[in-house]
Amino acid sequence: MIVTSAQHQEFEGKDTNVVKATIDGVELQVPKDAANRHYAAILEWVAEGNTIAEAD
Amino acid sequence: MSNARKLADNLPSVGQLGNRNILINGDMSLSQRIGTTATAINGGNYGIDRWGMYYSGNIYTTQQVTDAPSGFYNSMKLLVTGTNTPQYSFFGQRIEGLNVNHIGLGTANCQSFTVSFYVKSSVAGIYSISTTNGAGDLAYPLQYTINSANTWERKTMTIPPITSGTWARDNTIGLYLRINLGSPSGRTDTSGAWSSGNFDGADGSTGAVTWATTSGATFYITGCQLEVGSQASPFEQEPFEANLRKCLRYYFNSKTSASLPYDYATQYISTHRFYKHWYNVPMRATPTVTTTDDGGAPSHYHPNEYHWKGYVAAAASASSARLTSFTADAEL
Numbered sequence: 141m142i143v144t145s146a147q148h149q150e151f152e153g154k155d156t157n158v159v160k161a162t163i164d165g166v167e168l169q170v171p172k173d174a175a176n177r178h179y180a181a182i183l184e185w186v187a188e189g190n191t192i193a194e195a196d
Numbered sequence: 197m198s199n200a201r202k203l204a205d206n207l208p209s210v211g212q213l214g215n216r217n218i219l220i221n222g223d224m225s226l227s228q229r230i231g232t233t234a235t236a237i238n239g240g241n242y243g244i245d246r247w248g249m250y251y252s253g254n255i256y257t258t259q260q261v262t263d264a265p266s267g268f269y270n271s272m273k274l275l276v277t278g279t280n281t282p283q284y285s286f287f288g289q290r291i292e293g294l295n296v297n298h299i300g301l302g303t304a305n306c307q308s309f310t311v312s313f314y315v316k317s318s319v320a321g322i323y324s325i326s327t328t329n330g331a332g333d334l335a336y337p338l339q340y341t342i343n344s345a346n347t348w349e350r351k352t353m354t355i356p357p358i359t360s361g362t363w364a365r366d367n368t369i370g371l372y373l374r375i376n377l378g379s380p381s382g383r384t385d386t387s388g389a390w391s392s393g394n395f396d397g398a399d400g401s402t403g404a405v406t407w408a409t410t411s412g413a414t415f416y417i418t419g420c421q422l423e424v425g426s427q428a429s430p431f432e433q434e435p436f437e438a439n440l441r442k443c444l445r446y447y448f449n450s451k452t453s454a455s456l457p458y459d460y461a462t463q464y465i466s467t468h469r470f471y472k473h474w475y476n477v478p479m480r481a482t483p484t485v486t487t488t489d490d491g492g493a494p495s496h497y498h499p500n501e502y503h504w505k506g507y508v509a510a511a512a513s514a515s516s517a518r519l520t521s522f523t524a525d526a527e528l
Binding site: 175 | 239253364482483484485496501525
């Protein structure tokens with residue numbers, strides 16, 4: 141899986157436990173569960189030096 | 197041979213009589229994502245439920261079909277659509293650690309386990325499988341031979357115990373069965389021995405290599421079973437509902453549309469609406485949910501493996517918000 145962007149999400153100032161990410165060209169809302177394969181790919185992307193952007 | 201002898205020969209040598217098959221959807225009867233459409237799928241993504249597809253360089257499509265040996269209705273058909281040499285080429289099933297703990301992988305009590313399946317290929321010759329751990333640093337490559345082209349044949353292979361290594365016990369990958377379809381030598385290793393590395397199959401899989409580079413080549417497989425012990429018992433046929441519920445732990449598709457929507461948002465405060473969905477069975481992990489809508493794209497909110505929630509900013513006076521489709525993916 142190729143991750144090209146990721147951003148934390150908030151609702152009313154609180155984290156929603158979801159990251160909005162673009163993976164293989166598709167925008168997904170990925171839960172922050174290390175056992176989720178999409179979130180695992182995001183964690184690998186972060187380990188490569190990338191950063192999950194703060195929520196808007 | 198007496199009937200009693202035949203019966204004894206077909207009984208499992210180890211373990212329980214029911215729920216022997218550790219693989220899910222081994223008869224290829226469920227295809228929630230692609231139905232019966234031939235689809236190019238790679239990157240470890242899924243077509244027929246629970247079967248992840250990998251290729252690079254070469255290309256093959258995946259399809260659920262009704263070409264099957266006696267005793268089965270469906271098989272998975274793979275069709276090569278080019279002649280390029282692959283960098284890797286295989287497919288397989290990642291099995292949860294929770295479902296293989298009774299094998300005792302990596303312990304002194306580890307047992308043998310046996311893989312069996314029915315296969316038909318347009319290219320006869322030597323093929324191979326591999327079983328690996330989740331980390332991909334231990335593998336057991338093993339050759340098998342397809343004797344005749346375009347003929348259904350049953351193959352059985354026994355993997356000896358492994359008493360070392362790291363094997364996940366939880367809801368991550370506890371065991372990974374790979375069916376090699378032409379991965380090059382850097383991704384294969386000696387047949388019939390546990391080795392350190394991430395291997396898709398065995399060295400010398402000449403039939404599989406030819407298959408991967410032959411445009412129009414076909415490979416059909418069904419009746420896939422992985423069971424404890426050194427003997428392949430007959431494929432364990434299950435009620436469709438049992439297989440479906442096992443698959444729903446990993447993937448759910450609402451199969452709805454704009455004309456037959458999946459869900460309607462509920463106005464829970466003056467400024468926001470809410471969707472909530474309980475999964476039919478608890479999912480393996482918190483799934484990645486995708487939706488389509490006609491006026492209320494939801495923001496997901498603290499989902500878990502039991503349920504999903506999404507909210508939409510909309511006043512009560514606004515037009516209705518509906519989800520027209522819903523998928524949840526908790527695959528390995």
